[in-house]
Amino acid sequence: MILISSPTGLRATVVAANALLAIALAGTPAWAQKAEPCIAGSWELTGPIAHMGLAVRMGVETAVDEINEAGGVLGRKLRVIAYDDQGEPSRAVDNARRIGEQDNCIAMIGGFRTPNALAIRPVVSEIGLPWMGVMSAGTRVIEWEQGTNEWMFRTSMKDRWVAPFLLKKALERSSNKKIGLMFEATGWGQGAVPDIEAAAKGLEVKLVGKETFNLKDQDLSAQLIRLRDGGADTVVYYGVDPEGQAMLRSMERIGYKPTIVSAWGLSAKLGEAAGTLADGVFVAGTFAWTGQLDARAEGIWKRMKTKFSLENPGQVSMPSGTANAYDAVYIIAEALKIAGSFDRAKMRDAFYKVKYNGITGTFDPAFELAAERHDSILPSQYKLLAYYKGLLMPVEQTPYVTK
């Protein structure tokens, strides 16, 4: 039987054996005390949503480079370890264990998909591994329906907050106040439905239709016909690029042209792929690399440009996610400085004290003890972006700024 995967695996076993033998007998895990100065991620590096994982990686590696050039943290350089989960929850669970127990990293940064973040909830709690989400926006990732969330934090959007934001923006742009919902049948899409329903109740809007679709569906005419016949002139979309593109195409075919306000599953890639068909589609976000940038963001962009051989900001496929990842690394670094050592528990406690000025906004403090404040980006920092001439821009820099 082959049970050791590779020479490195073998070496790691032996090292781990030496390090752990004594303590393992005593029953206390070694990693509770000292962790390595590495930030590791389980990201979507291959498969159909690989560009999302890459977006996270760009943000993380850029920030780590900056920090290391400035001397690192507590005198040590940070390392980035990137694992691929292909978007699959069970692989994310394996990776979380690998990061927490084998690589013994100080923190883990999450990827794009909400189901993966949900899957590792018990794992990071058990290991005591600080986890920072930078994309997956599912409410339940942070706000647990049972048990206390002690280790999972997020510098990203949260569906419970995104839903009212989207609905408000949709209402502003709707002339008949009839709003339809399109959501993907995934953990993220399905999970957002209760949030949207709650938000609709709060805003006293009636959704004229709630339509779902599966990943890889290429024709969404049936759902759109129902929304059209229900009279919706504005559609709130919870989904990702390929189906977004299919939706635009189906709309064109059935001659239905509602305003689309989308959660941030839509990336800059859609503009590239769908061209002018995407123009005027609104997307919620936290940041855009297109348009005018301030000096700091300009510097970050230049660094990313060289490091990842990009040509234009439109190639940062998930602009908000990259920015969130960048800020998340800085929050981790700040927390480490406060903690004074590479100790996971101390660092976690320091999260509640971090004050930091990031590119997505100001964090003061980054986190609070209340469950809902394990999210660092507040709704007031949410921004609306729109596609214009194939680029995803801040809405203020497009003609689609409120009519």
Place this chain on the structure above:
Amino acid sequence: MMSPRVQLLLILAAGAIFLVVFRELGPSGYQLGLLMRTMILMIVAIGLNILIGQAGLVSLGQAAIYGLGAYVAAWLAVRHNVSFLPAIAAAILASACCGAILAYPTVRVRGAYFAVITIAFGLVFENILIEWLSVTGGSQGLIGIPRGNVFGVVLTRPIYFWVVAACLFFAFVVQYNIMHSRYGRAMRATAQSESAARALGINLAGMRTLAFVISAALAGLAGGLYAFLNLYVNYETFSFFHSVSFLLMVVLGGLGTLLGPLLGASILTYIAEALQNLREWQIFAFSVLLAAVMFVMPRGIVGSLSDLYHHTTSRARRREAEPWPNHQISVEPATLMAEHETDAALVTEGLTVRFGGLTAVDNVRLSVYAGTVHALIGPNGAGKSSLLNLISGFYQPTSGDVLFFGERVGGRQSHELARRGMARTFQNTELFGQMTVLDNVLVGFHTHYASTLTETLLRLPRFRREEFAFRERAQQLLCLVGLSDYADDEARHLPFGHQRRLEIARALALRPRLLLLDEPAAGLTHGEIEDLKRLIRLLADNEVTVILVEHHVEMVMAVSDHITVLDYGKVIAAGTVADVRDNPKVIEAYFGRGNLSLKRPDRLLPEPVEIGGAK
């Protein structure tokens, strides 16, 4: 070569040592988890190996059954606070039931058609998981499964490791006990020749259902274990892709081999981890690797290696067939199952079968007396084989009935007839080609075992006793037909004449009261035919009634007590050898103008004399 039992013990011991050493090395939680997941996948693979490797049923929906177990356990634990053991039991039960339902289509649907049913089942299951929000939690799945707890002991990961290991050992032993028992042999038999299996009294549907239930129960067990390992279940772990990878594990490791599923599961899991370094190209590399292995080792790793081993060792010894029948071996008395004893072993009443417009057997009345040799002859296409198939239950009569020792059995399934003591051989020998010669004969004893499935799985005394006795008897039967030397060879490697002998030995294992021989002399040499004649007489002397369909007239004349001549599906003559020999109708049927006579007994009839009927 070690005996299988010693092999099993060695493997179990090696496995146990490995696990203990692994734990003593103090692996990281990640490695512990990885090994636990691998062991769980091994359990699924073992189940699938029983289904595909033994019963020959290809399922591309195994991940769904595995998922059913996982979801049942998770749902009970999360929503109803059911504890570990009952949740696992429910998972096994639910999956086993599901397996039984899935087995039903195998009664009607075969091959690629059946594969599509399993694919469709898997996809339906996946969709239900996504859509049935209130129960399955939709795509988000079920979160927050509490850690298992057995009699107050919390199953922390280090303890759970041993729980999983124990389940794997259990599954492995189940696999061994099935493979090395009449059930495993019967499953392999149904996979390799349905007709022969039926003729030996094996209920195909029953055996397939059993294979399905066992394989599904193991998948359910693994699913339950997975739920309590991961503490989270989501539909993505149970998709079609995963069904494919289970199939890969089994085929890669070696279908039907004991160690194959273990090897396949560990390679697939660990290779996937190792290939992570290849980043974007890992799936590509994975599939290249897979195709490469299939090229080099088409029978899987274990299968190909053991082929190689056998190939190198089998040359060492020359085998010799002995003369047969060996008169020192007694022919056992026939089974006595029916109460009605009459001197007519078999009576057909107006037996008729039509295929479309063609009446292959037309209103045939036949009386075969117990302890006699009764030959059916006639030109090609006369309906002899059709009549034989009607009698033995392979065809359903359009009208008419069959009395077997006084019991009305017309329209009964062939396996039911076999259980009543009717055995047959086939025109084109139907051996279980990839089973050993000895196993072929042992399949014949299938219906004579009294030990139950539980006794077999637990290896209780009655099972051991019976297995020992039947092995002895099977060796004797091989001795009777002079094939003792070949006992451990695969049947497909036997020379043709020996295959005929083996088929007869296998039929005799059924302890038949009536033996139907369908052209047993075809393809035999002159010497072999002489032996066959002696054997047939020997059987008749031991009260086995024989119905013989044969073209070889000299042999028919020599061994038969009675002859019935068919032409165009009708009886044209019947009686003793002498009665038939001079019957002008018979001569005409054979030779049209009747210028040749059957009086010259040494003459072999020319084989394919096309007269009307379609072959």
Place this chain on the structure above:
Amino acid sequence: MGEIVQYLLNGLTLGGIYALLALGLYIMWEASKAANFTHGDIYMLGAIVAVVLTERGLPLFVSVTASVAIAAVVGALIERFFVRPFNTEPHSIGWMLTTIAVGMMIESAATQTYGSLGRQLPSILAEKPIRLGGAGVYAQELLLPIAAVATMFGLQVFYRRTRLGRAMRAVAADRMAAGLMGIDSNLVALIAFALAAGIGALTGILIAPVLPALPTMGALTGLKAFGVAIVAGISSARGVVIVGLAYGVMEKFIEGYLSTGARDALGFSLVILALLAFPQGIFGRGEVKKV
């Protein structure tokens, strides 16, 4: 009323895809008694190769021809190296695994080189939809069911009238007997796979102006086409086209009147039921095994 027309039209388009792919599976099955699990990926390959070549500035006609030719070569290679060696015994399942493996290779290679988002093939037939009351359809979409029916009749003529076609039928009927008559059944299988792959690629090309070509478009579609072929009875060309079109229309009506979620669950349940009712497929020939 508008929606019924819409579902019907969309359904026929989708059904056209299933029918064309199932016809390919039929061709391959007849020649080698093996199905090819890469067929969905060939369909995808046809579409994206055509898109890429067009983007490189080749004229549409040239890139389409090249794409079909490439697919045919790939199909032939698959037969020679991944099906034939693994299809030597009646019950072998090796080909299933090797073709699945090749399918994975094609899909992952396409994802890595082409990208994960769809791009369309230019076509004058897909610029503006034709409006029919509340429904709309691109002229391009109507080509698919038409192509499916045309291919079916074309195959019929090919099988009856040409030397090669007759050789293929002979191999389908009895491989051994065909061999005795001097027909090289291996060559026939090779040609059949190339032909099927060409048709598969053409299907992808036909739909690429409407549905953006992307690497994930093939897998499930191929699987459904396989289901369609089997339910129809894979040995009947007429059957696979009828069932293919019907399955596509049915999917769209389920989507329209029940829900998208129910589409596959219900669709595949019907596949199972259909096979239970017709073990040889709805239009399939029964095979009586002689003993």
